[in-house]
Amino acid sequence: MFGRFRVPRTSALALAALLSATLSTVAAPPAAADPGPPATVRFPAGFHWGVSMSDFQSGGSFPDSNWTRYAKRRAFGVRDPYGNSVDFRHRYPSDLRLAKELGVNTFRTSIEWARVEPRRGVRDPEALAYYDDLVRRVRAAGMRPMLTLDHWVYPGWVADQGAWDNPATARAWLENARFVVRRYRGQGVIWITFNEASQYLYQELTARPMNPVQLATMRAALVRTHRAAYDMIHELDPGAPVSSNVAYGAALNPVLDAALFNDVTDKIDFIGLDYYHGAGLQNALAGNALAGEVWKAAPEPEGLYHALRSYQRRLPHLPVYIVENGMPTDDGRPRPDGYTRADHLRDHLYWVQRAMAEGVKVMGYNHWSLTDNYEWGSYRPRFGLYTVDVRTDPTLTRRPTDAVPAYRAVIAGRGVPRGYVPRRRPGWCSLEDPVATCLGRTPTPPADRRRPDGGYSAPRQ
Template identity: 75%
Template sequence: MPGRSKRSRCAHLLSVLVLLVALASPAAADTRPGTVRFPADFLWGVSTSGFQSEGHFPDSNWTRYVERRAGEVEDSYHDSVDFRHRYPSDLKLAKGLGVNVFRTSIEWARVEPRRGHRDPKAIAYYDDLVRRIRAAGMRPMLTLDHWVYPGWVADQGAWDDPRTQDDWLRHARFIVNRYKDMDVLWVTFNEASSYIYRELTHRPLDLGQLLTMQKALVKTHRAAYDMIHRVDPGAMVSSNIAYGTLLNGLFDAALFNEATDKLDFIGVDYYYGANLENITAAHALTGELWKIDPAPEGLYYVLKQYHLRVPDLPIYIVENGMPLEDGKPRPDGYTRSDHLRDHIYWIQRAMAEGVPVMGYNYWSLTDNYEWGSYRPRFGLYTVDVRTDPSLTRRPTDAVPTYRSLIARRGVPSGYVPVREPGWCSIGDPLGSCFGTPATPPAS
């Protein structure tokens, strides 16, 4: 600048350099203690799905995929962890954690194994399951579609055929009518982006079929939202989204971007993040989920960003968990308890900064069938399907940890995460890379 002395220019340059160093510092995602406890009415839960845990499964797209690709999938289905017959004792395990939400799916393939024929035994099973969930003091979170549909729907062309939308809505209306007024949290489609991806790789789909399915899911969700509010007034409805790091924009385009006016809460599934010091999320592409180095701080940025995008909706973490390879400890010593506490800490941080988080579900209560393999084990209770015919539920270290977190309403003040935050999170590049964290709009 003309007229400025050399000393003044040097001082100015030094101040600029100091500022740049400060902006580039990893301290942008520091580990200040959370300043809020979870409210007394916070929803704590566990998640699972019908196909992955029930066993004894009828004809469906997924039983066919597993049979057709027997030489490619790592494990055949067997009877999974036999939740279909062990649900009373499994619900007792959930109740013992202190959770007040139990999430599962009502499987269309089980309820309507043939077009127009509903199986009375299947309906009785789900009736009793929902009744027992409520009797245990838990709120049902029921998913209407967790990537599985009946074999007869597959035969008619699945989502390629417009009839599937009408058939799906007819089935959904039957289920909602049956469990209305039971304080259900309804989820229409589980992770629409992952649903499309699984169909893309297993059917497989061409580009035209992919776009047809995406449009069908959006249209069907929107119609289901209105139907549920007519049949079960006051119920909350959503379609949970899978957070996908670098691909998240594409993931959101599957359904979320076209349905924000037809959601009562934002359901987020967060398993892994990425930052410039940690790109191990790439292992998700190979299915080796246990090799991913968790990035708990990413959840904080994800919550902040979704709140900025849709500030009028509360957020529910519908799924969060960490897989272990066949139940073996991680080589780095990071435990499921560490993972759980660290993620809860970052949720508290987000809430302290104004993000309205209404609930959290751990995935999952027990290990289950991870879409072709029993190797990734997510369960609070581990089950060795491969070698233990008794399918014994064995508690992991995280059982007392989750119980304590619920009872104490979060991590204590002053808690420092075991996993240090990495620099420059994909979840919020501006906030985490340059020291200007996103701020929720004023309410």
């Protein structure tokens, strides 16, 4: 995921400065257009409703890897020991039942290289049996697997050989990816190569750490490896969609996109978008996120509308898949403003429907995440539809939040209810679309009939 406590997104300004020093050109997003009439549409039949997670963050029982090492030595940003996270590795049958009960038809996780090949050239039969059964159960539950090949974690032996500094790492990565794709081809998989390349770079930059030359070397290696992986996957698993999800970063987005996205737009089958925070004046370049307290950032659901339209204008021939979207809370406590996870979910999907009504080809939406998990150094930020108190509850009980029935109802109704009133009003002067939002043409729900609680009256459909 991206906009969480995780080290990367929380220090995006530093990433921007370092990437700017190592990259010669950065593509600017196109100018925003007038948002048009406030119409919504229903989500189509066959829309991908999903949940996202990563195996390291949720799995537990993890072998030697760069991130088990970072957690053990309390690298930059690490506050809590990893332990066994929420123990998805041993609880996945029941967790998959929770996902199925939501009504989702897509389940995203990662096939971790460190589990598959914990020692160079040696594949772990127990890990493969686990992944085989996981994929089998996902499909048996009526869900389509979305499998990430690299969610920022690699084996300890790769770290020992210099990680992405060493050209041998790209070759070994592709060998592992080829093995994984061969194993799960023909099973309807949606493939993600690298999760949020910009944040991967920043994590390695701070946790290893790396110098600017190493940063540039890793960036170039990720670009080359994604391009090679795209061709390899299409050769082995014809017809399977392939992409690499981008971390949306508002004002910093041109820099973040330069990490990988700008160089692979001809080698993706859909635009994978992760959206957590917008950039209205109330967030002022996500200052709270930069301080590591992402739960204090003001949610900006309408920013997703602007982001979707921007990426669609850049690549009009491709559909967009919202691979991650969610809201952090501080250790599971309610937000002081009373805005709940259900509010956040419904408000964002309202704006997705607005974007679709204006021609954006949205093919899917994944909520991050099914359960709370290890947020790259801390269990304090909570994103789960089901909350799990890792630090104080040895039973790791999954407790539903208010977003569970909300998500179930949205999926069953193919969208927010008719006449839905967004709980959160659009912010003023958002960097996603300054022309529309700073000059008095902010898109609002119909008639701008504001309620006392700050919401709006809703459209008729």
